[in-house]
Amino acid sequence: MRLTVLGATGGVGRHLVGHALADGHQVVAAVRDPARLPLRHERLTVVRTDALDPASLKPVVEGADAVLSGIGANGRSDPLKPASTSARAVVAAMTEVGVRRILTVSAAPLNRTGAGQSVLAGRILSPLLRAFLRDVYTDLEAMERVLRASGLDWTAVRPPRLTDGPGRGHYRRSVDSGPPTSSVSRSDVARAMLDLVAAPETFGHTVGVSA
Numbered sequence: 001m002r003l004t005v006l007g008a009t010g011g012v013g014r015h016l017v018g019h020a021l022a023d024g025h026q027v028v029a030a031v032r033d034p035a036r037l038p039l040r041h042e043r044l045t046v047v048r049t050d051a052l053d054p055a056s057l058k059p060v061v062e063g064a065d066a067v068l069s070g071i072g073a074n075g076r077s078d079p080l081k082p083a084s085t086s087a088r089a090v091v092a093a094m095t096e097v098g099v100r101r102i103l104t105v106s107a108a109p110l111n112r113t114g115a116g117q118s119v120l121a122g123r124i125l126s127p128l129l130r131a132f133l134r135d136v137y138t139d140l141e142a143m144e145r146v147l148r149a150s151g152l153d154w155t156a157v158r159p160p161r162l163t164d165g166p167g168r169g170h171y172r173r174s175v176d177s178g179p180p181t182s183s184v185s186r187s188d189v190a191r192a193m194l195d196l197v198a199a200p201e202t203f204g205h206t207v208g209v210s211a
Helices: 011-022 054-061 082-097 119-132 134-150 186-196
Strands: 002-006 026-031 044-048 066-069 101-105 153-158 161-163 172-175 183-185 205-210
Touching: 002 011, 002 054, 011 026, 011 186, 026 054, 054 082, 066 082, 082 101, 082 134, 101 134, 101 186, 134 153, 153 186, 161 186, 183 186, 183 205, 186 205
Parallel strands: 002 026, 002 066, 026 044, 066 101, 101 153, 153 205, 161 183
Antiparallel strands: 172 205
């Protein structure tokens, strides 16, 4: 497949690129600064792109079988609201060029029902996180609303706390439900996103992913 990766220099994005190449895909990495992605590969094209601008995104998503975005919660308030702003931009670009499949990184605390989570996580930890990092989660919720209204074949992956440890190469997943454990590596989140590209049962759904 031909895959476009947004946020390819970020924590999840780098793993998306690496796993996709290892799987044999053609990869277009959309980045603000190509120098931050020194990886070279015959099936990798690195393109300087403004992920918040539909016109800049149009040429990098055109012809893609799927778009995978590693742009998500960054742990701090950002006036640019990168998750929702990039979602609006890429949805506009994809709609214009006729690309339908998109997967994004969201976050487990957006599971307000608590389904699939422990009482501690669903009723105490998630509300505390939403309150403490209100701007981050407001941005992610806006991103998910953009996806739901897009008419595209979208999936929002909702991991719990992200770690930088080595990936296990496997993970738990639950459609429209929270992850049952409290952490997962960025590598395994990327692995899950790639596995879900061709999973039509996840189109139009959120997916909890955890170790």
